[in-house]
Amino acid sequence: MQVFQQKSALLTFIKTSKNAHLSIGFVPTMGALHAGHLSLMQQSLTQNDLTIVSIFVNPTQFNNSEDLEKYPRTLQNDVEKMKLLNDKIVVFAPSIKDMYGTNTVSESFDFDGLEFEMEGKHRPGHFDGVGTIVKKLFDFVEPDKAYFGEKDFQQLQIVRKMVEKLQIPVEIIPCEIFREANGLAMSSRNERLTQDERNQAAVIYQVLKSVKEKCKTEPLNEIQSWVARQFENIPSFTLEYFEIANEKTLKSTENLNNTSDLRAFIAVFVNNIRLIDNISLK
């Protein structure tokens, strides 16, 4: 399995692959890989000649220094997991200096307002950091297709918006949310939960599934109060936001008559670990 830790070495490899007319599928990640990440890679493997996976904990997208510091970094383990999936996967695990030089700052983006909703309100600067790193990676990987999970639905829409506005020639492929057996959306942050917390966190998806049912008969304000109550009862859980929003604009809506373009979004703290999830209301 090839693991590149330097951009220059990867660039040479990509040039050779492009000359051989190989199609490139790209899966950007921050590592601490789980089955959700592997499902993105699997999809890329079936649709492209070559699959490149980046593993880079991007400092500019963290608005909380403790979260950045505690983010799991498990490169060796990650490489073993990818080897088991398919040892032809090409891994790119650069240093911060290689990606940012001496200036680890974000570019400023205009995502037509998508960046000010939900995650954007609670994580200032987060999407500028995401845009910065994804653009840098797209610039030199030049993938034909790039794979993003619906787990981070707002991020997916923001990347689509960036690609459209900057006319980057890449197809963005959305991938379904992978869940634990108890319904908890897989996340690298789950590794920081205790077993008890992991079990209890199943409530997040249960709430989302109930919301989907309730939307058929109940008004939004009743649904919102019901959701808030579900988390008030669990001392270590704090609901940060719950919103029902349009999938394209990400603006919250009060009108539940036509749910075909709507999605429910949630962010919950389990002690100091922040978990997000969402569900289509279609």
Ligand code: AMP
């Ligand atoms: P991350 O390493 O958390 O930045 O995630 C890398 C990519 O994997 C992103 O496109 C995520 O949306 C996606 N991803 C993370 N968790 C899941 C999941 N449970 N199911 C599907 N995709 C996921």
